[in-house]
Amino acid sequence: MGMTITEKILAAHSGMAEVVPGEIINARVDIALGNDITAPLAIQAFGEIGATTVFDKNKVILVPDHFTPNKDIQSAEQCRVMRAFAREQQLTHYFEVGRMGIEHALLPELGLVGPGYLVIGADSHTCTYGALGAFATGVGSTDLAAAMATGEIWLRVPEQIKFVFSGKLLPWVNGKDLILHTIGAIGVDGALYKTMEFTGETIRHLDMSGRLTMANMAIEAGGKNGIFPPDEITEAYVRGRMETGYTLYQSDQDARYAKVHEYDCSQIEPQVACPSSPAKVAGVRSLSGIAIDQAVIGSCTNGRLEDLRIAAHIIKGKKVAPDCRLLVIPATQQIYLQALREGLLEAFVEAGAAVSTPTCGPCLGGHMGVLGAGEVAIATTNRNFVGRMGHPTSQVYLANPAVAAASAIKGTICHPEEVVDK
DSSP, X not given: OBOOHHHHHHXXXXXXXXXXXXXXXXXXXXXXXXXXXXHHHHHHHHHHTTOOSOSOTTTEEEEOOSSTTTOSHHHHHXXXXXXXXXXXXXXXXXXXXXXXXXXXXXXXXXXOSXXXXXXXXXXXXXXXXXXXXXXXXXXXXXXXHHHHHHSEEXXXXXXXXEEEEESOOOTTOOHHHHHHHHHHHHOTTTTTTEEEEEESHHHHTOOHHHHHHHHHGGGGGTOSEEEOOOOHHHXXXXXXXXXSOOOOOOOOTTBOOXXXXXXXXXXXXXXXXXXXXXXXXEEXXXXXXXXXXXXXXXXXXXXXXHHHHHHHHHHTTOOOOTTOEEEEOOSBHHHHHHHXXXXXXXXXXXXXXXXXXXXXXXXXXXXXXXXXXXXXXEESSSOOOTTTTBSTTOEEEEOOHHHHHHHHXXXXXXXXXXXXXX
16 A cells, blocks of 8 residues: 555654654754743743753754744743753754744745754744645644654654645635635635645645645644645755755555545635634625724735735735734845835835834734734734734734725725726
8 A cells, every 4th residue: 555745754764664654763863942931931931851962953943933922021031041942952953033024934945944854843833844745733832842852753644635626716715715725625624734735737736835834734623634736836845945855755556645625626615714714615706895903914824925925016006004914024134125125015014014023023912913802803824813903802814915905994804806907
């Protein structure tokens, strides 16, 4: 019996010829990642187990991105602990404010993760790196501590689900809409502890930005990991970022899948996840006219340069609605700089938007855009649980950058075609 991409990666990293779903393995990790919320707990546990040195200073990566730039004394202390540990361990990859970015955008950008890697991170959206053909999954802080010390992680091999996408995408539809449509179809536990393997004609033509968005939100369907078959688009992305050291795995023709789901993308309009679940999905036209107080374009899901270009195309020459706030947050410093050079940030500021340095910020209700009682936001982020972005009575709608930008201009949720220049 053949194996999937995920099974091949897990087998290779556990020194086995093959693995099967349900099997418990001890696997070697290529990257162990922590941020300013989760790493301090891992560092504490690292000391408690008697560890003194990380397994590889080049493979333990720390990124302060959630509450940075520090919003208060507590967040400053969290980052101080990270900073001291990075210096003590002489970590190669610690990224200070001004040089950092949102971790799941930063690592691919810098070529620190690649095809065939096994990546664990104390953040649920670590699954983002599956867009590159890597096995990547979130773990708890104590698991991160053990991995930092030993370079290994205990895993149960997940079952596999294949998602096959066909058909040409409609205008203003991208990877965010495909993953929202998928989560809406199978539910928030539809892929619980399973691999979500994304394939098909549509996927083969989807750019890396769209793939990163889809893999990022695999966890919102309960997935252990999301993964894409590496292809020419993958190789074009890693070329110049990574010289060597990666492996391109493909699923075998006779690989086992617990389920196969097929979608005709030519029938999918821009999707919006309504409060308070990523699975409560509807077409944008059915929600037209819902008033919003705030729009957020950014996060590890949709803060890449391609996202900002789409938003700026819609916004340029227009104004944010008088009763609406628009926050634009480039995901990394390099994205920020390129957006500046291309005039994207100028378009946002002239429209009346606030542009922030890279941060997770409002996505988790941390800072830079926390919602008050009863306020409504549309965001390109990944979660819209009760209280996710602020007050428990606030509401968050999830959408792609085009929908978020158009809605900010109109002041109500709307299809991009309602505001775009004819």
